[in-house]
Amino acid sequence: MTEDIWKLGFFALFVVWFLVRAYYGRKAKAGRSDHKVRPVFESCLVGLNFIGMMILPLAAVFTPWLDSFSMNIPDQVRLLFLVIGFFNVWLFARIHADLGKNWSPVLEIKQDHTLVKSGIYKRIRHPMYAHIWLWVIGQGIILDNWLVLVFGVAAWSLLYYLRVPKEEEMLITKFGDEYREYMKTTGRVIPKI
Ligand code: SAH
Numbered sequence: 001m002t003e004d005i006w007k008l009g010f011f012a013l014f015v016v017w018f019l020v021r022a023y024y025g026r027k028a029k030a031g032r033s034d035h036k037v038r039p040v041f042e043s044c045l046v047g048l049n050f051i052g053m054m055i056l057p058l059a060a061v062f063t064p065w066l067d068s069f070s071m072n073i074p075d076q077v078r079l080l081f082l083v084i085g086f087f088n089v090w091l092f093a094r095i096h097a098d099l100g101k102n103w104s105p106v107l108e109i110k111q112d113h114t115l116v117k118s119g120i121y122k123r124i125r126h127p128m129y130a131h132i133w134l135w136v137i138g139q140g141i142i143l144d145n146w147l148v149l150v151f152g153v154a155a156w157s158l159l160y161y162l163r164v165p166k167e168e169e170m171l172i173t174k175f176g177d178e179y180r181e182y183m184k185t186t187g188r189v190i191p192k193i
Contacts, residue, residue, distance in 0.1 A: 006143065006144065007061045010057065010082070010085075010142045013082065013089065013142070017092065017135075020096065021092075024103065027100075028099075028100065033104070033108045033110050038107070045155070045159040046159065049159055051151070051155065052151045052152040053132075053136065053139070053156075056148050056152070057148050060147075069145045069146050069147040069148070070145065071145075078142050078144060081141040084134065085135075085138045088134045088135060088138065091120070091127070091131055092128070094120055095131060098119035099121075100116070102114060103128075107163065109170065113174065115171070115175045115179060115182065117182050123187065123191035123192050124191045125182070125186045126188050129189055130190070133189060136153050137152075164188065
């Protein structure tokens with residue numbers, strides 16, 4: 001019974017997160033692209049992340065199949081991560097609002113692409129990726145499921161470490177010294193104070 005309440009809590013979080021992505025994703029689609037990069041290997045990693053962030057957590061919510069992967073995490077810790085999760089979704093909406101039409105699920109430079117350096121982006125270059133780190137950790141803890149935790153973190157680690165150097169290289173090619181200067185005053189996923 002209490003497990004159902006945690007599942008419901010996570011699902012509520014998931015729905016809000018999904019709606020934020022759908023709302024801003026639609027808006028960002030308007031910007032046409034000059035240059036898209038989606039190699040086959042990266043597409044496979046995106047597929048793994050789809051399993052890690054959609055299929056497995058939703059299977060944990062709606063089926064009993066993954067119930068045996070419990071770690072017996074204390075309720076207080078799960079509640080803490082649920083609260084952090086809602087804060088993280090609020091952050092997600094702010095990140096999307098700051099990035100605007102420059103957002104894309106793949107690496108690309110849009111027509112009229114601008115370099116965002118303010119708002120959340122003032123001290124951190126990859127707030128959306130920081131958000132995903134927190135998300136993949138949080139989902140495994142809220143659902144108290146080590147398969148969801150390990151798979152989610154592993155799949156995201158692979159994509160993150162493959163993508164970030166390429167993304168920064170692409171932005172340096174586009175914005176040159178402006179991006180290099182921006183790199184000096186920001187952290188990748190931990191804000192530079
Ligand atoms: N890595 C960023 C953005 C993720 S969305 C973050 O974690 O917040 C991916 C797209 O964002 C890429 O196609 C890239 O072109 C674009 N992008 C990344 N940083 C940007 C910035 N500071 N300003 C504008 N666009 C950016």
